[in-house]
Amino acid sequence: MSILELKNIHKSFGKTKVLKGIDLTLEKGQVLSIIGSSGSGKTTLLRCINLLEIADEGEFLVNGEVIFRAGEKISAKEMQQKQLHFGLVFQDFNLFPQYTVLDNVMLAPKLHAKEEYKKDRKKRKEIFDKIREEAIEILDRVGLKDKIDSYPCELSGGQKQRVSIARALALKPSILFFDEPTSALDPELTGEILKVIRKLASEKTTMVIVTHEIDFAEAVSDKIIFMDDGLIEEEGTPEEVLKSPKSERTRAFLTKLSDQ
């Protein structure tokens, strides 16, 4: 069974049709990169899957379970549960400025643990200690163990983005999404983010990455899709899409990129 299955996703903003029927499947442990020019609907697709936008039509499933079906109303509580299948790393980090790095990572796990210790207050410390331990371990994995007590304003862009990756990982999502994770960074800082993503890929983390870094997408992805005008124009292995694209539009896009 595919870990993620999208069926016929449509989304309009007013009269502008941004997504015009997206079908897509992703297998567990795969890395999918989404490329395409600005306005092709990449980010909107990501936001629809992460329930930040509500698609007008279509449905999607995670491990065969329906997460979203257009027109179906779900309670806020259910929505919250479904949200936890996904982790999202934003382009501009969206860290919580008033918390330390460690607290940024621990905030959501601590709030979600409330149900567990509600009946037994004594368990609270035990659970919080475990969350803390795990958070430090995750921050170590992204190379920020020595920054756990810093505040986001004291970090470089690359470090902020690594905190935001750690924050998403702390909830153990089934699929981790990246929305142009290096676009807000100075060129010399993109490397450290790509290194982290590469490491996650080698650990078989299922990931979907919207990116402009074609070389990186080629190196890290199992599958690439090229989006154009709200549709998937081309889909396949990096080899197929980047080296021998069938579609005229893909070829034009790649040529334009290599000209820059």
Added chain:
Amino acid sequence: MSMLITVTKNLLEGFSTTFEIFGLTLLMALPLGLIISFGSMSRFKVIRWPIRTIIWIIRGTPLMLQLIIFGFGPGFIGIKGVNTFVAAIVAFVINYACYFSEIFRGGIESIPKGQYEAGQVLGLTKTQTFFKVVLMQVVKRIVPPMSNEFLTLVKDTSLANTIMVYEIIWNAKRLANASGILWPLFYSGVFYLAFCGILTLIFGYVEKKLNYYRG
């Protein structure tokens, strides 16, 4: 010398009422202001527009007039025995809640959308996102305009004497009338000045405390 002591005692007595108005107003106007701010940002027109109309009326008319309406209005329509101190508190709370609500609204609307989205994708409820993520950032942003309002409130309490609440100005005026001396009235200014000085120091401290992060 004994005159100075008598006057000081008298004014201090009045100032305790001033302080009560100040404290009680804050205690009730701050939470009420937060609720009103939610109303003024509501998606629903039937909530938003009445709330905004009330804010407009309260901010658009003199506080003194509002005090008179709450102080003497009940008697005028036949309700006897309304305590003017309670009436003054009601007027102050409504008036200040409206001003506070606009400060809260400004603060809340200045928080980037990404903070709410980050809360949502981390599976937080709207309430959790507001209290754990947004509120602290709002507080930091509204400290300077709030300190202004607090200082204004200290001095606005003097308006309560128009509906016979015996605060410090009332006492000073009574002394002036009874003994034919003017200086107690000027002396009362010292009390306001000292209190505002303390508040300024407190706000300075809070601002400094909140400066541990930027953004």
